[in-house]
Amino acid sequence: MTKRCWVISDGSAGMVNQAWGLAETLGYEVELKKIRLRQPWETLAPYLTIGVGHCLAKGSDSISPPYPDLVLASGRRAIPPALYIKKKAHGQCKVVYVQDPRISPSHFDAVVCPQHDGLTGENVIQTIGATHRVTSEKLAQARADFQHLNPQNQSVLSVIIGGSTKKYIMDMDFTHRLTNDLSQIAKKGWRVLVTLSRRTPAAVAEKIKSLPSSIYVWDGTGDNPYFGLLGLANAILVTCDSVSMISEVCATSVPVYLYPLPKVYWKHQQFHQSLLDLNRVRWWNGSLELYDFTPLAVNQDTAAKLKRLLTL
Missing domain, CATH: 3.40.50 (Rossmann fold)
Incomplete structure (x- = not known):
């Protein structure tokens, strides 16, 4: 029973x-x-x-x-x-x-x-980190459901963007850095897939949505592709503001890069460091490397x- x-x-x-x-x-x-x-x-x-x-x-x-x-x-x-x-x-x-x-x-x-x-x-x-609903079975199904987001079967960088909180501010300097980095990665032949958060400031979201059409940015309509982006990814770039978001992407089987924000909350610094010590994540420095790591099995x-x- x-x-x-x-x-x-x-x-x-x-x-x-x-x-x-x-x-x-x-x-x-x-x-x-x-x-x-x-x-x-x-x-x-x-x-x-x-x-x-x-x-x-x-x-x-x-x-x-x-x-x-x-x-x-x-x-x-x-x-x-x-x-x-x-x-x-x-x-x-x-x-x-x-x-x-x-x-x-x-x-x-x-x-x-x-x-x-x-x-x-x-x-x-x-x-x-935090427990979550990400499983290998859900990612496999989502990969099949959203395969149309990668029609040319390129290597995929999925980008998960959070937003401003009491501890973090997403300003336009951050936005310019991020959009420039994503454009450069796309020029190197990667398929860049982006999803935003309800917390993403409107001005930041609009700037990201204005990226070249070769970069996919979910516009909030239709089925939420979040699990699809995780399932399709060969690597993931995630902003460092949310323990839950980072925990979810670390449940995948691909390398994870943390994108820095101007200030980092001290408790989150401890969390980030624990993942760095395990070689589960790396800080973004402008280049992608498909490094080896030990999977995280929090659940x-x-x-x-x-x-x-x-x-x-």
């Missing part, structure tokens, strides 16, 4: 993907429970841990019994309902938080957290550790 897992989240794609990908790797049947919080939990989560039976706002999915075998919660808003389930399930349902909960890990059966966050504890599983390693810790 297939075991069941609820993924609890406010619906943010990054949060859902981390938990869902781990549940898929564990082999569980997955159901998303999308929640909204009432006040004061909306403002005070994760720190307000009392009265959590009253935390859900209208429009939330039901978290009533029967409970699943496993709950994977991700994002601060998922913490109050996860704690409620842990209390009511009386040990029949394991409750795991994915990311740094900002409260004691002892509130959960286990916590899965990137090692650069520095969280430790008997029930803490540290990961290099598989995390699932194995979680099974041992919780006897799943």
Whole structure:
């Protein structure tokens, strides 16, 4: 009988993907429970841990019994309902938080957290980067589905561009450097395939979309080619602003280059360095080399550790 897992989240794609990908790797049947919080939990989560039976706002999915075998919660808003389930399930349902909960890990059966966050504890599983939904099977299917993006069967450089955050700024100096680099790579015979993020500043996006037509830039219409770009790639260039994006591209079987931004967040520096130490990534210096590396298996390693810790 297939075991069941609820993924609890406010619906943010990054949060859902981390938990869902781990549940898929564990082999569980997955159901998303999308929640909204009432006040004061909306403002005070994760720190307000009392009265959590009253935390859900209208429009939330039901978290009533029967409970699943496993709950994977991700994002601060998922913490109050996860704690409620842990209390009511009386040990029949394991409750795991994915990311740094900002409260004691002892509130959960286990916590899965990137090692650069520095969280430790008997029930803490540290990961290099984030869990995700990238698998070799999905990439093979996407490669077939999006083969039309490489009609001349050239070597492919897939370019994954994030955007500005509280810690990073994508300015026009960055944009000029990037567009010049991509033009030079295309002139050397590479097929350059580019996808942008919802976080990409409008001015940056417009400049990238004005690249020569020989460079493919997804315009946001039709099926999202993200997995196709990962599957088609012979090498990947990714901006350094997102742990999730970098973790996903490092799940592929091709070399990964990090494209620098003007400032690098110190926690991300630790993450970048861990990947550099493993020779899984290299910083972009203007030239492409198809170097050898050890594949990164974050999902598989995390699932194995979680099974041992919780006897799943």
